[in-house]
Amino acid sequence: MTTIEKVETFLVPPRWLFVRVQTSDGLVGWGEPVVEGRAETVRTAVEQLAEGLVGSDATRIEDTWQVMTKGTFYRGGPVLSSAVAGIDQALWDLAGKRLGVPVHTLLGGHVRDRIRVYAWVGGDDPAEVAEQVSARIESGLTAVKMNASGRMSRLATVRELDGVVERVARAREVLGDDRDIALDMHGRFTAANARRLLPALEPMRPFFVEEPVTPENSHLLRGVVESTSIPIATGERLYNRQDFLPVLQAGVAVVQPDLSHAGGISEVRRIASLAETFDVALAPHCPLGPISLAASLQVGFASPNHLIQEQSIGIHYNTGADVLDYVVDRSVFDFADGWIHRLTGPGLGIEVDEDAVREADRSPHGWRSPVWRHPDGSFAEW
Template identity: 70%
Template sequence: MRITRVETFAVPPRWLFCRIETDSGLVGWGEPVVEGRAATVRTAVRELAGQFLIGADPLRIEDHWQQMTKGSFYRGGPVLSSAVAGLDQALWDIAGKAYGAPVHQLMGGPVRERARAYCWVGGDEPSDVREQVAAQVAAGFTAVKMNASGRTDRLPTTAALDAVAARAAAAREALGPDGDFAVDFHGRFSVAGAIRALAALEPYAPMFAEEPVLPEYTHLLGRVTEATTVPVATGERLYSRTDVLPALQAGVAVVQPDLSHAGGLSEVRRIASLAETWDVAVAPHCPLGPLALAASLQLAFCTPNFLIQEQSIGIHYNTGAELLDYVVDREVFRFHDGHLLRPTGPGLGVTVDERAVREADSRTADWHNPVWRHPDGSFAEW
């Protein structure tokens, strides 16, 4: 069996899919994307496919991963790691179809029968949190995530800290003692500011606080973890085991690698194993499309230290299309009391609606994240 063609499709709202075709008729799908840089990643996918994959045996997944990540002098970073990630997902999809088994069976078999998931509430500028959380509880979810704040100063004011606490109190009230909420800092605070904000959150016992400082300050993260009882999470902007290791050494409680950013199933599987040696849980980052979620679920079902799954159905970024628009078998993504059931189909376990994908390709302009500014005109973290 040989790879004969690799295609990419830029689809609304902000996703990039790749399709690997073989001479046997088997086809694999993946999702290589950096949100806001889809066109750049698309070029990287084309380059990697031409150099390493066309004409090769698709079942030599690890060898392909090694070549794609190490076959050039300049390595790593979000663009190349995301290009590799989507191609790696597609290769695992082909392998599962070739062997007639879900990917998690090829990785050692299931360790659970359902995976807990959470929903986003509040948007970029969180408001009406109580009502939005209550709606998710009514829909059967037991966990949500929200931003700690909107645009804010690196050192938050007393009023900003009060707002952080008020949103947490509203979420806790709506969830009750048995529900969970996570708070995403989005790297908007300085180290000192994050410590102050975490102190405001402690009375409400969030499940975790995500990215309290920017990833470039991971070497300072230990100051944050030592100053709070709130479990600290990070990882969506870390792209390899070597990127994640300093966060583990800093004492995080949860790592959040993204299956479409951190080298795909192959590398995130290794990140999860590394995290297990530090007694750290894994909560895959996934505000993306159906293939990224499908890959995340394959990992969830064979990973003992899996905690909870992010997913983007109904997320505020999704305008112009939804996750379910690109799959034939929507039942795979049906929620059951806030959980997703173990997929049993071969490969990634989903059937892509290829006609819908081809029709949607490049239908909208590239998505780019907002660029925020402080009242004085200086740059603000989004």
């Protein structure tokens, strides 16, 4: 029996947490368990889970997932789900490496040869948006996503709403009709604001509009969906199949589980299958590091309803480090033509630069989400 021998975690810039799982036969698997802004908390959760992992059979991925998610009376939530996600990624990485095949082969084999990717651009100033979109086009990308707004009033002013429309219009002008623009509302809008704004955006034909309301207000999504012809996406702050069922029933067009939050490869694969029964596309959330991106791609290559993949290579908030800084062969993530071609290496398909990871962990980050406030001093959604 191949057993888990050691579990280590590494806090690495700009805001990530990696986990390294070593087995009794000397193999090493990597995962990325993190809640942005709560990385140290997730690290503690991984360490607690590791108490029950060391000495267990490394090949029993599903049984391990069941025990990690259900082995205590209190379950769920972003911290535990993210800790589980990273360990699950590492176990799948190990399984692929042991058999000498990529994870997507273990999931039933690839259904596509390449995956379309998109990148984030700004969203605060029309000129800035146009400039950043142009830069992404020059890098070879054919799709981008931008913030709809910064801080948004509970009932938006005409200027706030028109400003969103103007910025999206500028992006569409640069992109033309053959490229796509997605819009992230980031949960900053009330349902009322979303219903007011979405019809005005329809002439720009957004690819999708993401998280028009906060996840705790998912019961309001049906009204938002029915107010517009624009495809509605959500899911980066949902953590299991049960969370996704109500939003699928509400009529969303795209689900966006995060491979580092929603239980890892095991659970996201099941979420993808659930979404398929609603004729809904999969577009995993991934503004994170190379391990999370590789895990997302592995699921994407094996999922018939996969649409597009988010990635954060070169994004402005990767201060102090970038996705490519932690992989030995950077070419696996090349997207010069707007696509990442199928990863063929064993496991997750990447080789983590362990020396770089260990060196980065010597100066662990303490990244925190910003806190925004309305003009009256009350809390505002970031």
